[in-house]
Amino acid sequence: MDIRxxxxxxxxxxxxxxxTNIVAAHFxxxxxxxxxxxxxxxxxxxxxxxxxxVSAALVINxxxxxxxxxxxxxxxxxxxxxxxxxxxxxxxxxGVTAFRRDTVEHLLRExxxxxxxxxxxxxAQVAGVSWQAKGxxxxxxxxxxxxxxxxxxxxxxxxxxVSGAVDYVSDGLKLAVLENGTPLLPRITTxxxxxxxxxxxxxxxxxxxxxxxxxxxxCTVYAVAGELAAQGLRPTQSGTFTTAFxxxxxxxxxxxxxxxARVAWREVPQTGATA
Amino acid sequence: MDIRxxxxxxxxxxxxxxxTNIVAAHFxxxxxxxxxxxxxxxxxxxxxxxxxxVSAALVINxxxxxxxxxxxxxxxxxxxxxxxxxxxxxxxxxGVTAFRRDTVEHLLRExxxxxxxxxxxxxAQVAGVSWQAKGxxxxxxxxxxxxxxxxxxxxxxxxxxVSGAVDYVSDGLKLAVLENGTPLLPRITTxxxxxxxxxxxxxxxxxxxxxxxxxxxxCTVYAVAGELAAQGLRPTQSGTFTTAFxxxxxxxxxxxxxxxARVAWREVPQTGATA
Amino acid sequence: MDIRxxxxxxxxxxxxxxxTNIVAAHFxxxxxxxxxxxxxxxxxxxxxxxxxxVSAALVINxxxxxxxxxxxxxxxxxxxxxxxxxxxxxxxxxGVTAFRRDTVEHLLRExxxxxxxxxxxxxAQVAGVSWQAKGxxxxxxxxxxxxxxxxxxxxxxxxxxVSGAVDYVSDGLKLAVLENGTPLLPRITTxxxxxxxxxxxxxxxxxxxxxxxxxxxxCTVYAVAGELAAQGLRPTQSGTFTTAFxxxxxxxxxxxxxxxARVAWREVPQTGATA
Numbered sequence: 038m039d040i041r042x043x044x045x046x047x048x049x050x051x052x053x054x055x056x057t058n059i060v061a062a063h064f065x066x067x068x069x070x071x072x073x074x075x076x077x078x079x080x081x082x083x084x085x086x087x088x089x090x091v092s093a094a095l096v097i098n099x100x101x102x103x104x105x106x107x108x109x110x111x112x113x114x115x116x117x118x119x120x121x122x123x124x125x126x127x128x129x130x131x132g133v134t135a136f137r138r139d140t141v142e143h144l145l146r147e148x149x150x151x152x153x154x155x156x157x158x159x160x161a162q163v164a165g166v167s168w169q170a171k172g173x174x175x176x177x178x179x180x181x182x183x184x185x186x187x188x189x190x191x192x193x194x195x196x197x198x199v200s201g202a203v204d205y206v207s208d209g210l211k212l213a214v215l216e217n218g219t220p221l222l223p224r225i226t227t228x229x230x231x232x233x234x235x236x237x238x239x240x241x242x243x244x245x246x247x248x249x250x251x252x253x254x255x256c257t258v259y260a261v262a263g264e265l266a267a268q269g270l271r272p273t274q275s276g277t278f279t280t281a282f283x284x285x286x287x288x289x290x291x292x293x294x295x296x297x298a299r300v301a302w303r304e305v306p307q308t309g310a311t312a
Numbered sequence: 313m314d315i316r317x318x319x320x321x322x323x324x325x326x327x328x329x330x331x332t333n334i335v336a337a338h339f340x341x342x343x344x345x346x347x348x349x350x351x352x353x354x355x356x357x358x359x360x361x362x363x364x365x366v367s368a369a370l371v372i373n374x375x376x377x378x379x380x381x382x383x384x385x386x387x388x389x390x391x392x393x394x395x396x397x398x399x400x401x402x403x404x405x406x407g408v409t410a411f412r413r414d415t416v417e418h419l420l421r422e423x424x425x426x427x428x429x430x431x432x433x434x435x436a437q438v439a440g441v442s443w444q445a446k447g448x449x450x451x452x453x454x455x456x457x458x459x460x461x462x463x464x465x466x467x468x469x470x471x472x473x474v475s476g477a478v479d480y481v482s483d484g485l486k487l488a489v490l491e492n493g494t495p496l497l498p499r500i501t502t503x504x505x506x507x508x509x510x511x512x513x514x515x516x517x518x519x520x521x522x523x524x525x526x527x528x529x530x531c532t533v534y535a536v537a538g539e540l541a542a543q544g545l546r547p548t549q550s551g552t553f554t555t556a557f558x559x560x561x562x563x564x565x566x567x568x569x570x571x572x573a574r575v576a577w578r579e580v581p582q583t584g585a586t587a
Numbered sequence: 588m589d590i591r592x593x594x595x596x597x598x599x600x601x602x603x604x605x606x607t608n609i610v611a612a613h614f615x616x617x618x619x620x621x622x623x624x625x626x627x628x629x630x631x632x633x634x635x636x637x638x639x640x641v642s643a644a645l646v647i648n649x650x651x652x653x654x655x656x657x658x659x660x661x662x663x664x665x666x667x668x669x670x671x672x673x674x675x676x677x678x679x680x681x682g683v684t685a686f687r688r689d690t691v692e693h694l695l696r697e698x699x700x701x702x703x704x705x706x707x708x709x710x711a712q713v714a715g716v717s718w719q720a721k722g723x724x725x726x727x728x729x730x731x732x733x734x735x736x737x738x739x740x741x742x743x744x745x746x747x748x749v750s751g752a753v754d755y756v757s758d759g760l761k762l763a764v765l766e767n768g769t770p771l772l773p774r775i776t777t778x779x780x781x782x783x784x785x786x787x788x789x790x791x792x793x794x795x796x797x798x799x800x801x802x803x804x805x806c807t808v809y810a811v812a813g814e815l816a817a818q819g820l821r822p823t824q825s826g827t828f829t830t831a832f833x834x835x836x837x838x839x840x841x842x843x844x845x846x847x848a849r850v851a852w853r854e855v856p857q858t859g860a861t862a
Contacts, residue, residue: 058337060338062608081655103355233352273559275342282826297373378631548834549834550834550836552834
């Protein structure tokens with residue numbers, strides 16, 4: 038796989054504005070710093086438009102959503118849209134409560150997202166597909182994950198990332214199936230939130246017509262860094278893994294990612310398309 | 313000691329809804345994941361009742377209390393009471409300010425708690441016993457800790473956990489004295505908050521008439537995991553211990569806990585009881 | 588260098604009240620515990636005056652500032668001023684948005700700060716000097732950092748700490764230039780926030796006419812602990828460093844700091860002074 042943006046993230050240290058939650062804030066900031074980005078966490082309505090205008094990317098995470106934050110998200114998201122700054126949505130626990138479901142729908146109507154990243158349950162909700170989620174964990178369902186990715190991408194004209202043991206990334210036309218990763222990643226809290234933030238960093242240095250590749254590359258860098266960090270660890274060593282993973286996000290090279298990447302690309306069958 | 317629930321926590325991954333503070337949120341979520349539970353942190357009034365109804369346990373922590381959160385706590389606590397979901401209270405810094413003292417009293421009037429866990433100073437406040445606390449640390453006082461545990465349990469018809477170098481757990485009839493642990497645990501911030509959350513996870517898989525045992529088991533698993541993690545560390549290595557403790561919460565087995573447990577049970581003398 | 592306060596922090600465990608942000612809260616609390624202080628994080632208006640009165644120091648951090656918090660900061664700051672409790676300001680991202688700039692100016696008018704600590708971009712903003720900041724990172728500018736430190740100190744009658752590869756600490760009359768440290772410190776998020784909190788702990792046990800020395804000592808202890816923790820690590824190992832740094836804050840001795848300190852003192856040229 039062609040690694041185009043990792044070195045650019047490290048060279049340009051893109052400012053990534055995160056509207057995030059009290060669980061993810063520290064880990065996301067640390068992970069962004071490790072990979073080479075410059076994080077700022079802020080969610081006051083007073084400064085949303087100003088921050089969106091100077092940031093390379095905006096990452097919106099509804100992990101511990103408060104109604105007061107929704108207004109800030111809308112201000113920041115619209116300002117980023119006006120400024121051409123890519124906006125990433127992490128719809129944490131999207132299907133768990135009516136409040137989250139309604140808020141996600143509201144955000145999807147008002148803001149144009151360059152990418153949406155979530156686990157199977159969250160993305161099934163965004164796609165409008167039936168799914169049995171369990172809190173903020175992925176849960177299980179009958180739909181194929183690749184179809185959920187493609188459905189979210191087409192429905193919301195975005196790059197959709199369905200994270201899990203295998204990641205599915207699609208812009209509705211192409212689909213990448215990414216088999217890298219480690220079972221230790223879902224054992225550390227907010228590892229999905231950090232991945233969304235890292236997607237923001239990569240989109241923040243990418244060409245606007247290359248967000249699909251940037252998202253796939255972000256997921257691949259993340260998963261390969263996880264693999265390297267997990268080497269020699271037992272499945273229960275989530276504490277040790279957390280530390281090693283931050284180290285690995287800083288150390289992993291484009292060469293290592295290119296060599297380890299297990300990414301397959303395919304075309305998405307177009308509904309109603311003539312043969 | 314009979315270890316009844318550790319394997320059940322790992323097999324059933326109980327959804328534990330935490331209303332918690334900005335200091336504890338990430339560590340509590342990570343520790344709950346490590347021990348086998350499925351954490352969700354949320355405190356918006358809009359989703360409290362819905363979350364309480366789908367959770368296996370609700371853990372209320374007033375560590376960085378805001379008045380807006382009190383309404384969310386009341387909604388969640390009452391919904392959990394109606395649904396038969398066990399509610400755990402962590403009265404962080406209960407005696408430090410009038411605001412916390414009044415809030416704890418308010419919560420105790422409105423919500424039925426399956427368990428209340430705090431350090432000596434906090435539990436003395438809940439019991440109505442005089443005590444000299446120091447911020448959110450335990451402080452010192454004249455009352456016997458076993459009597460504070462029994463007093464809280466009787467006064468609030470709950471399982472009371474007084475944490476410290478020795479833990480005292482009581483339902484007002486029986487009292488467990490738990491001597492496991494390590495001086496490194498109080499050197500890492502919010503280790504008490506995580507213990508309250510772990511109590512929630514164990515109560516969430518326990519029979520309703522067995523919450524006393526579930527709380528004692530949670531404390532024992534926690535303390536033994538701490539002992540294992542502290543092996544070979546110096547008293548100042550709180551950073552290394554934090555990492556090792558998360559690993560240990562995931563790795564510790566029922567057999568290890570049963571073998572290492574130093575728990576003594578006794579009857580609580582009943583005030584006004586005839587001989 | 589004469590190390591006067593490190594052992595006092597460990598002996599007296601000063602209660603440090605932090606009004607801080609969701610990114611820094613856990614790491615600051617853990618670091619304060621490690622160095623020997625007793626942290627409490629709280630920002631509800633209801634308890635600000637009560638907490639300020641019982642604390643040894645108050646540390647105000649505007650990292651994820653909300654307008655509701657400003658009122659709490661004002662209440663706490665004024666109560667601390669009345670009680671003679673030293674107040675430390677960390678003007679995180681002071682120049683990034685009008686909201687932060689205006690809030691910092693508001694706080695500087697209403698509260699008397701014993702110390703103000705920030706990176707070059709933040710302190711340039713507080714001094715009213717032109718600077719190109721980047722989010723919450725330091726950025727770059729033409730002014731000499733020693734002059735910024737002296738200017739902040741004189742303008743606000745405080746001890747000013749400009750943190751960076753070299754730290755500059757001044758009360759407007761004297762200036763300390765501190766060359767200890769490690770490039771790994773700015774690679775972990777909120778390492779500046781924790782340093783501000785540690786300054787609070789040292790001022791909290793210092794004589795009121797010795798805050799300049801207390802701030803220099805806090806920075807030196809911090810930087811030397813960082814050097815010790817960084818030994819043998821690669822520049823990308825920010826995860827491992829975080830753990831080692833917490834250990835080191837607990838283990839570092841006054842003797843080690845005194846031996847390793849590279850602090851040079853000089854007089855600040857007084858503007859308009861006659862020869």
